[in-house]
Amino acid sequence: MLKTIKLLAIILALGLCIPERGVIPVKNATAKDWNSQSFWFSPWGKSGVHKGVDIFAKSGTPVMASTSGLVVYTGNIEMGGNVVAILGPKWRIYYxxxxxxxxxxxxxxxxxxxxxxAVGSTGNAAGKPPHLHYSVLSLVPYPWRFS
Structure with missing residues (x-):
């Protein structure tokens, strides 16, 4: 049991040490293609807040992985439409x-x-301008950041 705990601690520590070095995930996008203040903007969706950044582009514009990682999910979900989730550095999910x-x-x-x-307007974005909804979620809790 102690060996397992040590191994898990080492794996966790290694994951936290990998540098992130991200890139903008929409080809040729610039800071003018999204509003960085919109992350917690209200009202968005059923939860009342928007937990990501929308990067607007023409439908079909290439979407690239913002960082290296393991693709943990691809598929279609009700709100997100066609989605990809990648487990990347620092134990973060890139959505x-x-x-x-x-x-x-x-x-x-x-x-x-x-x-x-490719950029689209699937899920709850149907009928709206095409965009990529991009979120980064940590699997490691940071209690000192809670408010």
Missing amino acids: YAHLDSIHTHSLSWTSRGELIG
């Missing part, structure tokens, strides 16, 4: 939603800048 198409598959390794999908 890409409203994709027109998906160009990767679950349990594959993806490198930073690799094509994973």
Whole structure:
């Protein structure tokens, strides 16, 4: 049991040490293509807050992995439409939603800048301007950041 705990602690520590070095996930996007203040903007969706950043682009614009990692999910969900979730450095999940198409598959390794999908308006973005909903979620709790 002690060996297992030590091994898990080492794996956790190694994951936290990997540098992130992210890139903007939408090809040719600039800071003008999204509002960085919109992350916790209200009202968005059923939860009352918008837990991500929307990067607007033409439908079909390539979406690249913002960082290297393991693709843990690809598929279609009600609110996100066509989505990709990647487990990356620092034990973070990188979530890409409203994709027109998906160009990767679950349990594959993806490198930073690799094509994973295309901008769209699927899920609850149907009928709205095409965009990528991009979120970064930590699997490691940071209690001192709670308010």
